[in-house]
Amino acid sequence: MPKIELLHVSKTFDEGKVVANDDVTLSIEDGAFVFLLGPSGCGKTTLLKLISGLETPTSGTILVGGIDLSKLNPEERSIGFVFQHFEIFPAMTVFENVAYGLVVRGYDDETIEKIAEEALRLVSLEGRMLAYPKELSTPELQKVGLARAIATRSKILFLDEPLGKLDPKIRKVFRHELRRLIKSLGLTAIQVTHDQEEAMAIGDQIIVMRQGKILQHGKPEDLYYRPGSIFVANFFGETNFLEGFVSGVGPDSCVFHLHLGGPKFEIKLQHGHQLKNHVQAIIGYRIEDVELIQTKQEEREPGEELDLEEKPRLNTVKGRVREAIFIGPMKRFIIDLENGDEIQAKHSSKFLIDIREGDEILVGFHENPMVFEYPKDIRAELSKA
Numbered sequence: 001m002p003k004i005e006l007l008h009v010s011k012t013f014d015e016g017k018v019v020a021n022d023d024v025t026l027s028i029e030d031g032a033f034v035f036l037l038g039p040s041g042c043g044k045t046t047l048l049k050l051i052s053g054l055e056t057p058t059s060g061t062i063l064v065g066g067i068d069l070s071k072l073n074p075e076e077r078s079i080g081f082v083f084q085h086f087e088i089f090p091a092m093t094v095f096e097n098v099a100y101g102l103v104v105r106g107y108d109d110e111t112i113e114k115i116a117e118e119a120l121r122l123v124s125l126e127g128r129m130l131a132y133p134k135e136l137s138t139p140e141l142q143k144v145g146l147a148r149a150i151a152t153r154s155k156i157l158f159l160d161e162p163l164g165k166l167d168p169k170i171r172k173v174f175r176h177e178l179r180r181l182i183k184s185l186g187l188t189a190i191q192v193t194h195d196q197e198e199a200m201a202i203g204d205q206i207i208v209m210r211q212g213k214i215l216q217h218g219k220p221e222d223l224y225y226r227p228g229s230i231f232v233a234n235f236f237g238e239t240n241f242l243e244g245f246v247s248g249v250g251p252d253s254c255v256f257h258l259h260l261g262g263p264k265f266e267i268k269l270q271h272g273h274q275l276k277n278h279v280q281a282i283i284g285y286r287i288e289d290v291e292l293i294q295t296k297q298e299e300r301e302p303g304e305e306l307d308l309e310e311k312p313r314l315n316t317v318k319g320r321v322r323e324a325i326f327i328g329p330m331k332r333f334i335i336d337l338e339n340g341d342e343i344q345a346k347h348s349s350k351f352l353i354d355i356r357e358g359d360e361i362l363v364g365f366h367e368n369p370m371v372f373e374y375p376k377d378i379r380a381e382l383s384k385a
């Protein structure tokens with residue numbers, strides 16, 4: 001039985017004028033660590049509040065552990081919650097902050113001490129129990145918020161951008177600690193983040209939301225390599241989109257004609273695709289999957305010929321490097337294709353060190369791009385909001 005199940009859940013505010021969640025159906029298995037991603041205002045926090053019973057849905061059903069949430073009273077809806085704007089009480093010590101929820105719930109002193117100490121030990125703050133919040137670093141404050149959520153002893157934990165205030169280096173270390181902690185306690189967790197890398201690095205699953213709806217829910221690799229829409233491909237990772245039209249459409253391949261009289265090349269299609277001959281389409285390539293091939297003889301080793309036979313499946317288009325930007329281990333290239341399209345590529349700066357601004361090159365596109373039907377509103381699909 002899934003741990004959390006939502007059936008056609010909607011939530012509106014201001015007499016229906018603001019739609020925060022729009023017909024969300026979702027199932028989360030016991031023990032899964034799920035990340036919730038989406039533009040600001042798309043309804044992430046509201047969704048978590050609905051599942052934790054802090055807000056009531058306008059319509060739909062929420063089941064937690066198979067039980068209808070609306071039938072539970074507030075004390076029974078025990079979900080640990082680390083809020084986006086976490087409130088640590090400044091006049092209370094670390095211990096008192098963690099114990100506060102337990103005091104409110106009427107536990108006896110001995111139990112409170114045991115649970116709060118255990119929670120603080122789990123986040124490695126046992127040595128700071130008597131410190132006041134002003135004496136703590138930001139990561140330590142985040143840990144207090146986490147310990148407070150763990151102290152609820154709920155098997156479900158919600159984290160609304162818990163690492164948001166940490167600096168990037170500490171954040172990268174802390175995220176792995178967080179995953180270990182969640183897995184060792186056997187929790188089912190949902191975390192909101194704006195950091196895609198964090199979601200891919202430690203999440204079992206990722207949900208991408210937009211305008212109150214769930215666009216896609218799956219494993220990180222699936223979302224990255226098989227995004228279901230242009231929006232997801234654009235929001236999640238960096239993608240070059242090429243416009244064109246298709247011909248010779250078969251069950252698993254077609255010819256793609258780059259627009260503005262650009263060259264054409266053969267690409268593979270997924271079985272069951274809906275493309276028809278002579279319609280407009282969009283293909284997508286991750287920026288790290290675009291190959292750059294030097295064409296100038298003097299750039300190659302003596303005696304080495306340009307051998308495209310080695311890469312028989314690579315479709316090539318002429319291009320010119322407009323910018324080559326050194327970003328440490330990687331180099332980002334901005335390239336004007338012969339038909340006027342602009343694309344980007346990102347590769348190890350060491351291996352492509354000889355490709356420079358102004359160079360004429362061949363750009364290699366593999367035969368397995370993401371393929372999308374041309375959307376009704378291309379601008380909306382390519383916006384990140």
Ligand SMILES: Nc1ncnc2c1ncn2[C@@H]1O[C@H](COP(=O)(O)OP(=O)(O)OP(=O)(O)O)[C@@H](O)[C@H]1O
Nearest residue numbers: 013014018019020039040041042043044045046047
């Ligand atoms: N209590 C409320 N009253 C009125 N409108 C609300 C309320 N809570 C949320 N909203 C609105 O619902 C929508 C979704 O808000 P929500 O806070 O869930 O978004 P979010 O995805 O968490 O955004 P962010 O990434 O900025 O935290 C927004 O338009 C927001 O203004």
Ligand SMILES: [Mg+2]
Nearest residue numbers: 044045046084
């Ligand atoms: Mg939010």
